[in-house]
Amino acid sequence: MSSYKLTYFNVTALGEPIRFLLSYLGQEFEDYRLPQDQWPSTKPKTPFGKLPILEIDGKEVHQSTAISRYLGKEAELAGSDNWEALQIDMAVDAFHDLRLAAVGYFFETDPATKEKKREPLLNVTVPFYLSKFDQLAQENNGYLANGKLSWGDIYFIACSSLINHIIEYDMFEQYENLRRLRDNVYSIPQIKNWLETRPKTPF
């Protein structure tokens, strides 16, 4: 069996889909959470100045989505053909468009600019994407693609706590098909166990 060490910060965000997927695989892994004060000295040693990094048998790989797709394939959660894989990738990349809009607001350091970004994010972008994803989940039996569980569902749900933290309300509240999607992921025994045992973090 391979050995896995995840290096990320002590938050969910882009590390959590990897933690969910390794849990789903029943794979033990070292869940290393880098203290913030060690980031400046660690950053230059990373492949592209970013986390998460996953070491698989000592070999470093990076990029949250690329790693999650890889683990999704290992878990047979990546579609049964190229067309199905495309449907999953489309949903995940659309989710990133939402995520990038949200973090662009969240990490904005200029207070006036941040304020200016707030209204369109909360009143236009977020409802637009969530209603689209809700529709996808409705059309796909409570999943985002192909009418069945994929690594894309796990990615979306694992990362949703970041979105909730940024928008400061529960994104699932008004969307019953997204709640169904969340319940589908959260009720997987290995994921349920991970949720019960994972470290508590602000987001």
Place this chain on the structure above:
Amino acid sequence: MSSYKLTYFNVTALGEPIRFLLSYLGQEFEDYRLPQDQWPSTKPKTPFGKLPILEIDGKEVHQSTAISRYLGKEAELAGSDNWEALQIDMAVDAFHDLRLAAVGYFFETDPATKEKKREPLLNVTVPFYLSKFDQLAQENNGYLANGKLSWGDIYFIACSSLINHIIEYDMFEQYENLRRLRDNVYSIPQIKNWLETRPKTPF
């Protein structure tokens, strides 16, 4: 044979990797370039309010990277196993980090903020990424991953004219391994033919 219709704007950017890959596949396609003034009325009819969209036998798919990965698989340019596919995905997602930094500057509408973004983009972010990609190309025989051509190389090179347009100089000038990568892609007969016959656009 399937029928393909690409809908994008009259620029290279996120549509060009798809055009390159369809050309590589020897696949005829309708290269529909939406006039800017028709975008407001077209936008609500798209899956997620964005272009490019590719219609494959009348079925609409979206997201430039997801489509390119799909076409890459059809072209057998997506790695020979999950590990190789991961190396390609890592390189492409790292390229997107660079691209997003560049377009974040390019599309900034506030002149003072744009000016503030300029120096770190040109003097820190761009050289950092380009030197990393140059190193990847050096280690991989003039490609970004696995020592051989992949859809990731085609994506990177097709999209590089957008980066050049934004940074206002030739990103290949100082990086001999990136020039080698570009030459490897540009010398593929189908790509060469596309470059010679494609519409001339500002970027």
